[in-house]
Amino acid sequence: MAVASGKILRVSNVLAAGYRNGAGTKGLMDLCRRAANGEYKPMNDEREKALGLALFRATAALGSLTSNPRLYAVRPILFSADCKKESGAEHVVNVLHPVVAAVKKKSKQGNTTYRTLCASTDGEGRRAKAFIIEFMKRPLDEDSLIFPLLFGLEFMNLHVGDDDMTADKDAKHAIKCLRNLTMRDAGMKVRGFRLTVDIIKVHLRRDDFVEQTIQSFLSPNDKQDILLAFSLLKAIWELPDAPINSTPTFFRA
Numbered sequence: 001m002a003v004a005s006g007k008i009l010r011v012s013n014v015l016a017a018g019y020r021n022g023a024g025t026k027g028l029m030d031l032c033r034r035a036a037n038g039e040y041k042p043m044n045d046e047r048e049k050a051l052g053l054a055l056f057r058a059t060a061a062l063g064s065l066t067s068n069p070r071l072y073a074v075r076p077i078l079f080s081a082d083c084k085k086e087s088g089a090e091h092v093v094n095v096l097h098p099v100v101a102a103v104k105k106k107s108k109q110g111n112t113t114y115r116t117l118c119a120s121t122d123g124e125g126r127r128a129k130a131f132i133i134e135f136m137k138r139p140l141d142e143d144s145l146i147f148p149l150l151f152g153l154e155f156m157n158l159h160v161g162d163d164d165m166t167a168d169k170d171a172k173h174a175i176k177c178l179r180n181l182t183m184r185d186a187g188m189k190v191r192g193f194r195l196t197v198d199i200i201k202v203h204l205r206r207d208d209f210v211e212q213t214i215q216s217f218l219s220p221n222d223k224q225d226i227l228l229a230f231s232l233l234k235a236i237w238e239l240p241d242a243p244i245n246s247t248p249t250f251f252r253a
Helices: 008-020 025-036 045-055 088-105 125-135 171-182 197-206 211-218 226-237 248-252
Strands: 058-062 075-080 118-120 166-168 188-190 193-195
Touching: 058 088, 075 088, 088 125, 118 125, 125 166, 171 226, 197 211, 197 226, 211 226
Parallel strands: 118 166
Antiparallel strands: 058 075, 188 193
């Protein structure tokens, strides 16, 4: 690799090219790997622009709210080389509007008419801004059919887009934040009680979780793993009541 061969300037050029294209840590590492294999050499702005289009893409997929495994699987419908350089407003015009229009055009399949209910994003900054513009246009009308289902949710943002379409742009970050609280050495306070990692481990063991699972929950290799974070939170909220003969600390936790 360039680092091993002493070609530090080459590494600097590769990283500079990736940085200009908005690459994250993984993207920069991939650039270095490709450079080491002779697959990429930063030569000019046009080449770097082409590389950015190849590395950074916006994707869109559809999923159905159904219990049928054959139907609820997410199906990709868009790969857009937006390179993450456009503004939120540009993302709305160039990506969201065409996608929503295409979905509506194909909403009737056989005897079934599908309705798009919610749009979700991975939370990347520009896409989040685009979602606010497109799917949080106005407060949900009290006459809406879904208002009775949602108005009682204390932390629900009741701003919607056209056809009362809701946006899910922060849920993954909220899940990660909650999970990260459980992993802090100092623990977290819940109703005056300090809940630590060790206490959580004791309760999970009591509920027959194997040590390997507990370790993966509380010391994950990938802190961006949303499914693992959700699995930990689910395991905690599904814990049974403590037995009557438990210690005071265990019982209170």
